Amino acid sequence: MAQGTNSISSTVRIGICAPSTPFTQEGADRVQALATKEFPQAELIFSDQCFFEQGHFAGSDKQRTDSFVSMANDASMDAIWFARGGYGAARITDVAISQLNEVAKHKIYLGYSDAGNLLGALYRAGIGEVTHGPMPSDIGRSGGDEAIRRSLDWIVHRRRKALEPGLSNQEKYAAFNLMTLSMMTGTDFMPNLRDHILIVEEISEYLYAFDRAMFHLCSNLTDQGLSGIQLGDVSDVPENDRPFGETAEDITKRWCNKNGIAYLGRAEIGHNVDNKIVPFGTLKV
């Protein structure tokens, strides 16, 4: 099913692992219930590792690596769905990617936020259909069913309505959390974004930190042949002791302009239930 026919008869097996922080059994049950009811073709396989806890993380670096690698290298899995972000994927991405086999190239990888480390490195390595979109943990948001439904709509049916509305078949895309991508620049996880429209979103950062991360990212992407930057949602901005004096869009425009990067307007990705699907590279539907 990784090639995305709309057949109702064959099962789509979706492996769910947690490269960053732990998911909850209660959340997994809710996602499972929704899938059972609305996506009977989908078989969700939650790795036990999703519920492991070791300090900040969903198990040790090795447990998180092994869980991801075993599912990615499993030919019976059509998709890998990252359960939740938080932080932790950066600690396992290089080892994990080095352990992937041929089988891993033929599946969807779906997630966002901290999972961007894996998305970026997979895309750089040309492995699979790398896709930015809602994760099982989004079930915890008010109206989160809609986000879960959107990801399953994409994995199971390749429904265009799940996609970021403005996507064009004539362009290449990549989508990331700003801070996550900012911290990937210059590392082995950073994909080549030449000729890509880059969509970024942010959550829970002061505007001064957003400005700093945008300085860093745009300075690193100057002269890299980017087609442009679109700005997703910038949410849960903490109150500082005084107003910053510019909006997140002002900041984005300024750093784009300073670095000769086209600013291409807003997009509907973000840490919210409206987070749309963005397949990396050229759209194939």
Place this chain on the structure above:
Amino acid sequence: MAQGTNSISSTVRIGICAPSTPFTQEGADRVQALATKEFPQAELIFSDQCFFEQGHFAGSDKQRTDSFVSMANDASMDAIWFARGGYGAARITDVAISQLNEVAKHKIYLGYSDAGNLLGALYRAGIGEVTHGPMPSDIGRSGGDEAIRRSLDWIVHRRRKALEPGLSNQEKYAAFNLMTLSMMTGTDFMPNLRDHILIVEEISEYLYAFDRAMFHLCSNLTDQGLSGIQLGDVSDVPENDRPFGETAEDITKRWCNKNGIAYLGRAEIGHNVDNKIVPFGTLKV
């Protein structure tokens, strides 16, 4: 006096500007009072711009640039002392550096935290005696007099007791706030740290964000010929919803080890009154 004789008869003129966020007149008065009493050779010149306010910043980008450049290019100034960090130097550093003249090469530049953007770019450009140490804003800390005294001891008398205790004449050094330096990698502000001992400190970051920044920095510095990393203070770490599971030193050792960088132990720099002086490059006293 920029050559640092211990003469008591000649005046050392110290220009103070704010490339990031505003200082207060009350704080300036306290620093001035301490200097008048204990460092009669020092003449402190606070730029009016230190007290400007525009949104987050101590005046507009142009006002902050002009204030710094006019003092740096003023042959009557022996030192430039950055008033305060916060965020904002990254927005002016490239334009500011491009406007510096020959005169700017012959003075001390002293500060830390967000001022690291200017310190890094100045050091990269070979301009002046770039120095990491306390700023006038440290007067606001409990016991802050000692921090102010230390910086003036260095600028006016080049007293060795003001220095980070472990400094060797056989090594080169650089010191930065971790997040500030992390966001400088790959930009035009990033100095070449080959053969340097890099000392980093951090404040007000969750340990997961510290881990992420250390991943980013060490990944970018791998194979760059760094002599090693020393860890300064890591203070005011916010409480997360669960313990991270490692200390800041554990994190530093792990990323150093992973990237083939020597971990060289602790150092006495940080956002606190014990913040010692670290001149960049080879120690000349």
